[in-house]
Amino acid sequence: MAREKIQIKKISNATARQVTFSKRRRGLFKKAEELSILCDAEVALIVFSSTGKLFEFSSSSMKEILEKHTTHSKNLEKAEAPLIDLNLDDSNYTSLSNQIADASLQLRQMRGEELQGLTIHELLRLEKTLEEGLRKVLETKGQHIMEQINDLQEKGKKLMEDNERLRKQLMESR
DSSP states (O other): OOOOOOOOSOOSSHHHHHHHHHHHHHHHHHHHHHHHHHHTOOOEEEEEOTTOOEEEEESSOHHHHHHHHHHHHHHHHHHHHHHHHHHHHHHHHHHHHHHHHHHHHHHHHHTTOSOTTOOHHHHHHHHHHHHHHHHHHHHHHHHHHHHHHHHHHHHHHHHHHHHHHHHHHHHHHO
């Protein structure tokens, strides 16, 4: 003979509700104890009746289990915080990737590549940028050449002085 299914809803009769609460509470606590023993799990169960009475079960110290729960909850909150940082890092990555792509395109255009599709205005701007760059390159090159000339002149002057000093030493030794 099969048992009749009970519809889960609030029991309107207060006495019947209290009897059902007591039976089911005992069953719930028994299941919690079995889970603790069979699976070596730490179980804490806290139940308040409709009258406000406290019932509790714990496989070990209730305080230790609750502290463990609190610590675990805090760790979860901390673990979720980096996800927000990662989302920010992801948007930074996207922004930086776009900047790199733009800079790479500009570099290729300065090399004379990928010029098709540019307007006259963009080509003129590119030409002006290249002329400015060429002017700076020539200026820097001129400065380096002048520095090398000055270095060579100083070395030449030093060699002449050394040569003159050696000539005097040679004359004195004769």
